[in-house]
Amino acid sequence: MGVSQKTITGSLQSSSRLSTKTLVMASFLSALTIVLTRYGSIMLAGGSIRLGFGNLPIILSGILLGPMAGVLTGIVSDLLGVLILSQGGFHPGFTLSAALTGFIPGVVVALNHKHKYSFFNICLSNILVFLIISLGLNTYWLTQLLGKSFFVLLPARALAQGIVAVITIAAIWFLSKFFRFWDK
Template sequence: MSKLKNVRVLTTTSMMIAIAIILGFFKIPITDVIEIRFSQIPVAMESALFGPVLGGIVGALADIGGYIVKPTGPYFPGFTISGFVSGLIFALVLYKKEISFKRVLFAQILYTLIVGLGLNTLWLSMLYGNTFWVFLMMRFIKELIMIPINTALMMVVLKPVSITSFYKQSVSIQ
């Protein structure tokens, strides 16, 4: 992991973890079930800048750090796995590629299917004892509604970052 020997990469990664933890505390409630959260944005940005391993690390450490700073329930390692997988998904779609609406939408759809509806629903059913299908039905509409919202949020942040020299240099770091 030679990227972590680069001071710029290490400091950027540390800042993305801190930003993801802080943004995890903010949410905009739309209904009792639907809320806009912002903690995905730094994970997606790290993934686009530095690839799947560092994106996954930011996702996982943001989950652990958020729990340490402000626990909102019991710690469950499944959500840390979800954080790591979200970094992998965003990197597989965005790393070393042009940031476009279609690409960000595709990343968000993959994230929603694999993490939002798949893994997180599984973790909730394990944690609270209900069947997977009960949680899936409760979460399905919410996750579908959040796809365009999260896509728009990510485009607002990732598109301007992708045209900076920092993004172009980060993509070339080996």
Template sequence: MTKKKFGTKSIALMGVLIAVVVVFSRFFAYETTFLKISFTFIPESLIGMIFGPFWAGIGTAVADVVGMLLFPKAGYFPGFTLNAFLAGAIYGYFYYKKEMTWQRVILATLLVTVLINIILTPLWLSLMYGVNLANFAWWVPRLIKTVIFFPIQVIATYYLGNKIPFKRLFGKPLSELDQ
């Protein structure tokens, strides 16, 4: 088994993608106390495609902490950093060095949506703000967002993974950037 070389180019690319996650999360997002709509899945998916599950999880968790330190919107809660790590790890598991099929993209998006957006985030919000999760009215905006955003996320991720000419942009696949 060979270890993946993590050289200067990879570190620089990871830093740029972390910065993009922070910008998408903090400046190009609609956010209320209980609901957030953003396109952070785009750079998070890219990190997963390029770096694999472990480093994608680390990168997205670092992006969450950096975003919170530089542009705080509320008190820090480690559950959201765990969410970021899990999302990056899931994207890395499903996308790293693998063909981007509709099935793979739908499964990854479904897992992130169910585990993070529907299970963990409401749990963290209930711990932070005392939200009654049995109140159906609280779930309506979250479920509407999920129904509308899910196909957008699937289509955008599939397009990103299949249509952007990574080999032409960098001269080799991104997974071999430092080799």
């Protein structure tokens, strides 16, 4: 009995640590997020809409590496992105949003681990990020920065971010064919 308890405790401790492989992949995805967000995005409507795919690597991090690595990828990419090329200054709310963008897909995949890379998991992850982060939190943070009403910003952001979410789902679904190589 002591041996099995020790084995269980050991496996729990090792699973809570991030491996070198995980940290390297999270770093790569953070760098890709910075490039896609800061240099590969278009700002519209006075800075209230950003058309780009900077969330895609953070969502991938959550799906591939787990919720903790997803959170770290989001935080690191937001903080370094602000230092490298600030587009309006630092707001801690956007850092929280970036962290949750990695956390939500990680939790969705962890709860349905049997079908880790299923279309359902990919869609659910992206829809939750779209609703909670893109429409909810980020629109709220923009109301603080721009001084406009939440419901004034929401319709245009819903349309633009909805299009980005659909393209992100398609891209991650396409890439999911190669995820099985990650698990080896």
